[in-house]
Amino acid sequence: MAVAPIIVYPPLGTGGRRVTARGQILGLAYSDADVLEFLRRAGLPDAEALLDEPSFVQWRGGRAHHYEAA
Template sequence: MAAPTPQLQRLLGLTGADAVLDVRATVEDAAWRRVIVYPPLEPGGCQVGIDDRILGTAYSLHDVTVLLQNVGLTGWDEPDVADSALIEWHEGGPEVWKL
């Protein structure tokens, strides 16, 4: 199995997923704590969280990237965030910011 990328290693360290003892199908599946972009809010924007901890409200993909960088996920840019299997987009995706 290939070693995880530096960005994935950082996310696993931030979320505590490096302590998971389960064998998973892929390295990305091992991230048992989730980065979630919640459904758009009435006034616009989406809350972003790690598990049950809300990091803030994002109004664009750039905002999600900044929120994750603020908690230590440095080195990720907008395409990394948009394409990552570690980020759950609830009721939308990287382009959906309004109801």
């Protein structure tokens, strides 16, 4: 099974989720808007529709779109 190119890691104890693209850290997201900004900066300006596409974004640990501390 192929790994999605974008990975949103589990919420940290302090809140926020680390986001990577093909193994490179893009930043720490506290909302979907943050994730979309990281993807825009990485050259994917129309990524909003892809946030719930498992072949594009893998949400690890916790619920998708949930950023509060674990």
